[in-house]
Amino acid sequence: MGMWSIGVGAVGAAAVALLLANTDMFLSKPRKAALEYLEDIDLKTLEK
Incomplete structure (x- = not known):
């Protein structure tokens, strides 16, 4: 029974992780x- 519960737990954990x-x-x-927030933004350019 112990191995089955570990296997079911691993499959359940994998399903939750995928979700x-x-x-x-x-x-x-x-x-x-x-619009008020966008008006106050200072745009900056990134140097290459």
Whole structure:
């Protein structure tokens, strides 16, 4: 019985890992930036 429970636990952990790695269901939804916020941003260029 011990080996079966370890195997089932490993398969369950792999299934949860695949679910969390490939979905964004637990992430918060992005918010749209307000126009006032976008007006105050200072853009910078990256040096090459």
